[in-house]
Amino acid sequence: MVESGTAEMNAVFHALGDPTRRGMLGALAEGERSVGELAAPFEMSLAAASKHVKVLERAGLIRREVRWRTHTCRLVPEPLAAAHRWLGEYERFWTGRLDDLERLLRAEDAAEPLNPEGEDE
Template sequence: MVEYNAQHMDLVFHALSDATRRGMLAALASGERNVSDLAAPYDMSLAAASKHIKVLESAGLIRREVRGRTHVCRLDPGPLAQAHEWLAIYQRFWTDRLDMLENLLRADRDDDVKKGETR
């Protein structure tokens, strides 16, 4: 089983819990953006956008580089991969449970067919 740093995972999921931050990550998935670009789709000040960016940075989801007076951000996909790996455990759990349910329903339907019943 993969071991996760619980505190770091808390930061990642906290960062992902906000729609604005998820939108910023989606924008960064296609390439670097400056803070103004990241703030543009939202009705917020640059200071508010910067607070969201700091949350993403503290979770390790983005890296910020200062180029003169411009702050350029880029996606760091590592923590997303770790979160995905953690969630995959539960995906397997639910897939197994749903497969069992499907088998039970098929068996029930097959029993009804053998008895001449229809549903």
């Protein structure tokens, strides 16, 4: 498992920090794509797309295979799973906090009688 303080996890979050790279990962979740296909929705050059692809590769999020002159990329989901597990710790924290808030609000609502005419005081 990749720990939160490792260089690998830092690279994953760096890669996910850019909306273009997140879009590329979304496309790759649907299947393999060439670098040109990844670049097309963003109207960027192949050189610019290649820089994004390299960041995703360094993070271990994709694998690139050269087929003749075409560079084909595919998603590698394991680093995303490790990031999801790490974020899951915070999900439990916030779920607990929101549960506490809900109990507090319900107790407050039960303690205050509603104005029968629905008017503000």
